């Protein structure tokens with residue numbers, strides 16, 4: 001029996017709870033886990049339980065805008081609801097609420113954590129997706145169908161009691177755009193993931209350049225998004241030991257300049273838009289903004305990137 005199947009067996013027998021920020025509580029589990037989909041209540045036998053939290057938001061980051069529905073964990077031996085459906089593989093419960101609609105958050109808070117959390121089951125687990133968004137499931141159907149070979153369960157349309165041999169509630173999270181190699185069974189799988197075609201396509205959509213054996217270079221920056229660019233791209237890049245170059249646009253390179261005019265707060269003081277909250281800022285700075293890059297100025301950044309590549313390949 002290889003390492004992967006041992007890991008699989010262990011996980012099969014455990015109820016894993018990953019709360020926000022990625023911390024995990026493990027509980028041995030030799031009885032069924034019941035999920036009442038009507039009120040998102042998960043029943044686990046009290047004698048088995050070391051669960052420290054009773055309410056879990058199955059989304060990897062904090063939820064200040066209340067976009068994610070909680071799952072209630074109940075320790076209960078008696079008065080258990082009868083199983084309407086008995087499943088013979090474990091379940092992973094997560095929310096597709098949160099910041100879906102923003103490609104970066106979809107990758108960072110769902111696709112990568114889903115991969116980290118579910119890959120060792122080798123598709124032999126079922127997904128219960130709360131705050132189910134059909135468009136999101138469709139958008140990522142090719143990836144999702146590799147992570148779970150079964151039909152997804154949407155509690156909003158399937159309000160039955162489902163019983164599983166084990167459960168994972170919530171997603172593991174290694175940090176922004178991070179994959180922690182040591183925490184993935186058969187750690188080398190990290191590279192395989194990066195090689196998956198869809199992954200590369202999406203990384204490229206995100207603005208990643210993926211260079212075989214070399215260093216990746218990101219270019220980010222749009223009006224009002226300096227903070228986000230540095231935190232979401234610059235910091236993770238540094239942590240991964242990837243060289244990071246930033247290109248900050250001038251106001252004229254944003255279509256917001258044409259739409260709102262040079263004196264509008266959107267252009268002169270983007271922070272004032274962010275003070276109104278994420279949705280307002282997103283509507284303007286992300287959804288409405290297109291970029292018309294000053295090719296000459298951007299060329300200088302690309303030139304620096306090219307030099308970095310040349311310098312690093314001459315070291316190899």
Ligand SMILES: *[C@@H]1O[C@H](CO)[C@@H](O)[C@H](O)[C@H]1NC(C)=O
Pocket residue numbers: 036038039041072074081
């Ligand atoms: C969830 O609903 C069931 C009935 O379907 C009820 O017995 C149970 O007490 C509810 N759980 C909670 C925590 O409200």
Ligand SMILES: *[C@@H]1O[C@H](CO)[C@@H](O)[C@H](O)[C@H]1NC(C)=O
Pocket residue numbers: 085153157158160
């Ligand atoms: C509910 O889920 C069960 C088990 O996955 C499935 O057999 C059943 O068809 C689903 N019911 C509906 C209404 O989707």
Ligand SMILES: *[C@@H]1O[C@H](CO)[C@@H](O)[C@H](O)[C@H]1NC(C)=O
Pocket residue numbers: 174180181182183
């Ligand atoms: C990666 O995972 C290992 C083992 O779980 C842990 O000790 C280490 O601190 C993690 N590193 C990061 C950067 O999260």
